[in-house]
Amino acid sequence: MENIKETLQEASAETVNPEVVKAVSEKLPDIELLYDVAELFKVFGDSTRVRILCALFESEMCVCDIAQVLDMTQSAISHQLRVLKQARLVKYRRDGKTVYYSLADDHIQTIFNQAFEHIME
Amino acid sequence: MENIKETLQEASAETVNPEVVKAVSEKLPDIELLYDVAELFKVFGDSTRVRILCALFESEMCVCDIAQVLDMTQSAISHQLRVLKQARLVKYRRDGKTVYYSLADDHIQTIFNQAFEHIME
DNA sequence: TTATCATTTGAATATCTGTTCATATGTATT
DNA sequence: AATACATATGAACAGATATTCAAATGATAA
Numbered sequence: 001m002e003n004i005k006e007t008l009q010e011a012s013a014e015t016v017n018p019e020v021v022k023a024v025s026e027k028l029p030d031i032e033l034l035y036d037v038a039e040l041f042k043v044f045g046d047s048t049r050v051r052i053l054c055a056l057f058e059s060e061m062c063v064c065d066i067a068q069v070l071d072m073t074q075s076a077i078s079h080q081l082r083v084l085k086q087a088r089l090v091k092y093r094r095d096g097k098t099v100y101y102s103l104a105d106d107h108i109q110t111i112f113n114q115a116f117e118h119i120m121e
Numbered sequence: 122m123e124n125i126k127e128t129l130q131e132a133s134a135e136t137v138n139p140e141v142v143k144a145v146s147e148k149l150p151d152i153e154l155l156y157d158v159a160e161l162f163k164v165f166g167d168s169t170r171v172r173i174l175c176a177l178f179e180s181e182m183c184v185c186d187i188a189q190v191l192d193m194t195q196s197a198i199s200h201q202l203r204v205l206k207q208a209r210l211v212k213y214r215r216d217g218k219t220v221y222y223s224l225a226d227d228h229i230q231t232i233f234n235q236a237f238e239h240i241m242e
Numbered sequence: 243t244t245a246t247c248a249t250t251t252g253a254a255t256a257t258c259t260g261t262t263c264a265t266a267t268g269t270a271t272t
Numbered sequence: 273a274a275t276a277c278a279t280a281t282g283a284a285c286a287g288a289t290a291t292t293c294a295a296a297t298g299a300t301a302a
Binding site for chain 1: 135136137138141142144145146148149150152154155156157158159160161162163164165166167168170171172175176179180182183185186189190219226228229231232233235236237238239240242
Binding site for chain 1: 277278289290291292293294298299300
């Protein structure tokens with residue numbers, strides 16, 4: 001997915017501002033961290049998952065109720081909950097046959113609120 | 122991309138908590154807004170774009186210098202800058218042959234900082 | 243056990259997306 | 273005008289991904 005090249009880019013474009021390149025290269029966060037950030041945003045980058053998370057802002061919910069609210073199949077929701085679960089964004093508890101999902105973390109809502117603000121500006 | 126179904130889901134799962142379904146359905150933000158949020162996060166959901174934005178946190182930069190910092194081709198960077206431009210996340214100014222890109226908005230860094238915090242917790 | 247129901251899972255498919263390569267555009271210099 | 277260089281763009285390809293369908297778990301009740 002990430003292709004880290006050993007060879008130098010032979011593209012025609014040369015460095016224009018070597019000092020800037022050097023300074024920015026040094027200050028740029030570790031590539032691992034940036035990769036994780038991208039992975040987190042990738043999970044947020046699907047409208048079904050966004051809608052699931054926003055629904056969970058209001059209340060914990062079981063799979064079939066989420067499916068009802070989003071008017072989608074229970075299977076599709078379950079697949080997406082799996083993604084959210086793997087990203088540690090939701091947690092769940094079992095009550096008989098029913099599985100209730102809820103937010104794993106309060107940071108999520110903060111990030112979303114920032115995004116809402118950004119869009120509405 | 123979004124398939125809004127007219128028909129009811131005939132899946133076996135029935136509503137478990139009608140009150141919750143009703144309450145959450147009413148409180149859920151407009152689907153258009155949620156779609157826009159997902160689109161924004163989708164743009165953030167690629168490590169190349171994340172790295173470009175983080176580079177621009179430090180300083181405005183021209184295309185070839187960004188390519189140098191990320192060790193990628195100028196073409197790949199240019200394609201991604203186009204995506205960031207369309208999402209109104211970066212702006213640019215021309216200086217002779219060189220085009221300098223910079224952040225369009227301070228919200229971006231705030232959102233990223235939240236994401237960093239979330240990951241490091 | 244058997245039947246029923248909520249949820250999960252795997253495979254298949256259609257769509258989307260990021261990079262590369264080749265080429266075009268735009269600007270300055272000679 | 274011709275050349276050089278920074279950037280942009282289009283087509284093509286490979287890899288990723290969301291939903292559907294069918295089938296498997298897991299849990300309760302009869």
